Amino acid sequence: MKVLIIEDEQPAAHKLIRLLEEADKQIEVIDVLASIEQTINWLAVHPGPELIFMDIQLEDGISFEIFETCKIQTPVIFITAYDEYALKAFKVNSIDYLLKPIAPDDLKAALDKFNVLHRQQANYSRLESIISQLQPKTKERFLIKIGEHYRSVQTLSIHCFFIMERNTFIQTDTGKTYPIDYSLDKIEQLVDPGQFFRINRNFIVNFSAIQDILIYSSGRLKIILNGWTEKEDILVSRERVTEFKEWMDR
Template structure:
């Protein structure tokens, strides 16, 4: 049996090679690769191995990039250090998965599963990504200060955020303005891109606050927002395609 190891942590690679040598003394270890680049190059120049042990986080990126750049048909046993919750998710989807440091018994079970030739349920690359990459969460409320009182504003009540004289404010659907302690750049990363769009350097608008959209000179768009007296809100030609896609999703 020819086994390829793709692992960027040398101690982990040495331990895995030692365990495999003990459990499968007749196997041939093809060597250890530690980067996506090296793995892609290897697969373009060599026949497929019988089995691959693959770390998810490599020295130059996520190992899933290998599958996007090279043809990989050999069975894979994942080896990485993600938490127990992620491991349970992988197991529920019938994917072989070993937590580092690798336990000899767990390795033996994974090898038995491979050698038995059992067919497991198929799972897409995107599903695997979703299992190991936690879904990003966005703010539901923003804190604002009114005199000595602190109040929360639900994001569903926010029409838009804007900057004015080096101050960031939020405007509610009820036409009230409040100062917030974030820059627009920070807010852009805090709110859902499905609900909010960065119109330009001065405005981030909720979808419901877009009152009118007009074509403008030089392939730009002019936006009218509800409860807004600024009639010169422009979207650049570079952002126009993304804005239209967001508006029509």
């Protein structure tokens, strides 16, 4: 069986290839594509595969845009990190999915379903509205209090969120630090995970603010952040180093 993988995260793509090889020796992965543009160009010049594994969130947008340009007859199994409850909508539309991180048993069940419904065309008529509902809502700005005044700070201008003496603060691209009435756990849910990463219990950093990354003691990494004015070192915890490297390399 010829399979096409559309996935922009290399570690996730490599893991899926390995799991497919373990699940069925007859599966041949004919290509791995990372973007909407690559996929549209590929489908224009290649015969359709027998099955497509497609991540919803690609590096250049939501994968539904592919269906607006290409007429896809091939069954699709979606790959996503979206909330499991929201994904019930996919089953209503007879579209299968795999929730990240992919478990071998879930992959086997999806392949078994494909074999039962082999070559049955999926119904994509309501997919666009479903995906739009599932897209994560990220916070565009945060309200901060400065003395007797309030000010709105754009999220992308925040270099980091951090905890100091049990309080939460932000440091902006101006180098100024302000207290904020959110926990780091809540902030982690509100910001774009492609732009911000929680490197330890006390820090969430903005990708655009990272100036340098140094190898540090005990398997950790040290982050040099643009404009960082506090004395405390910004360290990636040993437990988060592997995931942090994958995030930096996506």
